[in-house]
Amino acid sequence: MKVALVSGFILLFCYHAFAQAPGYVGKKFSLYYNPAFFITVYNSGGDGPSINLRHDFSADYVVSKSIALGGSVKLISLKLNNDFYHTDYVEGHLSKAFEGVVKLSGPVFSVYVKKFSFRKRGYIAPVGVYNKIEFCVGSYSGKTDRVGTPYDPDSYDYVNRFEYLGFNNHLTTAGFIYSFGRQSLFFDRLFVTTGGSLGLMLPTGIERGAGIGTGGDGSELSYRGQASWRTFGYFMLNINLGIGFLAL
């Protein structure tokens, strides 16, 4: 309810504040599903190369003939390689260990400015060639991708879920993504978007582990470092191909 009220207020504010913007035949509010993908450049999460895929839901509002303001939710969905993580031996318990693919997931929120190339190339928002810069903040955590059977039960107490290691599993990231592309409109409503993006998404801080084990040999830190690099690569370079809907 709260979200609906806030959204309604923002739309109403936009409508009055930017009433002079032309939009597309007066329509200024658009919704997009704009997935981004690229070949994995670091830690593919498997044996061979894989494809990064990021789901991106966004909405924007045209505020002038060349500017649209908006926000998006990007869903991180990626895998870390078949790595070995363990906790320290604590109070007579065997170190817990996990070996398998870890799935990182979580939302990244962004606000953005999309500038359509009016002066140089003549496009009027929200149709045509644009450049977009967005500020993103997100959080994500690692989970077991699939429940597996440990292969060496003698040395460690193998767990079948990554979460049982008790690592501080919550990671945050923030940064900028620059995108460029083209929005083509069909049937006066349907957008097809194409383009690419370059991202600089960095971890917001190195936190100590807080679980059962601290990863005395650096296992937890290693996981966090790998996750951060993996996320950085995930955002670094992407191709966008999506659809959109010109709503209001």
Place this chain on the structure above:
Amino acid sequence: MKLLCGLFAVLLFSPQIHAQDIEWQNYKPLQCAGKVPDDFTELSSQKYHTEKQEIDVNAKRGVQKSQDQFFLKSNFIMNEVLHSGRVVFGDPVTEYLNNIKDILLRDDPQLRDKIRIYTFRSAEVNAYTSNDGIVLVTTGLIAQAENESQLAFILSHEFQHYIRKHALNEYVESRAMLKGRGIYRNLDPNEIELKAFQYSKDLESQADSLGLLLYAKSNYSLEAAQRMFDVLLYSYLPFDEVKFSKDYFNEGGYRVPAEYFLDSVSAISAVDDYDDSKSTHPNIKSRRTAMINEVSDLKDEGRKLFIQPEDAFKKIQNICRYEDCVLHLNNCEFEEAFYNAYLLTQNDPNNIFLKKIMTRALYGKSFYKNYNHSGDNAVYYKDVEGESQQIYYLFDKMPKKDFNILTLKYAWNVHRADEKDETVNRICQDLTAELESEFNLKADDFKDAYPVVVADTVKKPLKDSIKTSEKNLSKVDKIKASETTKSSDYTYWRYAFVDYRNDSSFNQLFADAEKINNENTAGEKKRRKYGEEYALGIDRTVIVNPIYLKVDETRKDPIRYVAAEQLKLDLQNKIQACADALDLQIKYLETMNLTNQEADKFNDLAMLNNWIGEELNHDDVPVVNSNNEMMQQLVSKYNTEYFTWVGVISFKEKKEYVGGRIFLGVLFLPYLPFAVAYAVKPNYDTAIFTLVANGKTGEFEMQYSNSVDARDLSSIQKSNLYYILQQMKNKPQKK
């Protein structure tokens, strides 16, 4: 008997010529009347598809292709001409020409029905025939023709162009020449050029010869037809040769100095035996000689110069001469307009319409001089022959200030003759404002009495009056008179307004001028900066005949006529959709929408075309458009001051150096992807533009264009059209 019945029918069914008396004092330019002919309402693409059936399937492929191209281009170009507003139907001149057609083709009703004649409002002396039987005769030609027989001969000639399919044949042949096909193989370009001219001359000779046969069957004078060649020989001159009186502008002590007139004008140099090797028509001597040979067996006895009443010819000739004055003004050919009107005043010295034409010509020239704007159609006086050269010389040599004063003097006289004419009143105001702002002249700078010496003989030229009266003068008077006439003291222009200096309304002009200048200065400050958005606050506008041009430079025939016509129809829906979204009321005036019953709309479109044409000629010179009164009528009729011209031009550009780039890519591999991308990706450019004119003030309120480097997609067009209409609709912000 049959002939008599035919003639009776012709005269009976030409009521406009005989029933209507033209008000020459209040002349109204030619307008269309009655049912709009199908030629004007049928789409170009429809005409093209109909004519395409005529392609000779047994001909070689190249010939078939040339024929197809001809049908395509000729139909689209002819429709452009028909919709230009210059072609008139249902008017007295067209009716008269059609009567001649009926007389010439009385024995061939089928051909008579196929040929459609219209009047073409153009000062050029010419006639044109299309492949599908449309004959256009210019008002310039009718203005110069001496009698009905000469017009009949011209029409006979044009009919042969239609019967023998000359336009089609010439096009096909010229394509063969360009391609070097058949007998044109291995010829160098110069030889091909000469062959092309010769081919054209052969067709003209054939039209002369066969036209004469048709003409000779009628009762028109053979001698008149021969004389038509002389008319054509001198057709580059105005319709008459009358010496321009150097005293024409003189009044009282105001006399235009002799230095602004030529002692003698250039002699007329036209000869009939000129080199015609690079001409589309044989020279006049050849044509005349050929005709004399052909008619040597025929007698002129019993033949007539006029079959229709001579008065009817005189009337339509006069109409065309008046039209030419108007056309010259529209084209900003001020010297021609002035001299043509001057010629017409020889028979009608007090005609106020002609005086207004002359006023406007002087006014236009005056502003063009003040703004150092030569215009697109300017002719230098040295390039002019005959008596009209005096006008060119005067208009060229007289200094700006003097010319401005002379124009105001002339305009004020016309204003006094018709005080209700708002345009002349506005002209006087504009000229006075110019005197104040450009030359810093106030009312007090002008004398309110003529020089003492000439005070009693104000109507006589100064020097003459001195000579005649000096016997009665004392020594002192003689010395004073001599001082007055010294060039340093006798500044003739100071005496321009002696007769009006006590006229309160004239003095008010100068008082108002100061106000106008202050307003204009303030207006300049308010002018929008480049790139700023418009906000006109318009609720209602008339969209005038949008333009759609589609060009694909990668094709041999780059202009995409058929596609553009369809897109032009779609454009109307897009504009309507955008206007609806903005709640902007629009009235759409489009030639392609007209029905057979809408001659009035056709006239409105013609007027608007003339208006915008002249306005664009004026460029930034702020002169009142010569169609101003008619524009005011449209403002009332359509209940809006705003008239909008919109257009879309779409280009697919030809790429250069593609091979070179690929080669460079092969040599330097990292560049190869870019070279391939350049080769594969087409270059598009779409320009969407608009002009919004305020019919009431005669000013352009909005001149906007946006060029998008994309195809002319529907979304691109709509987003731009909406933006344009939105700027028109937006209310100006209050400060």
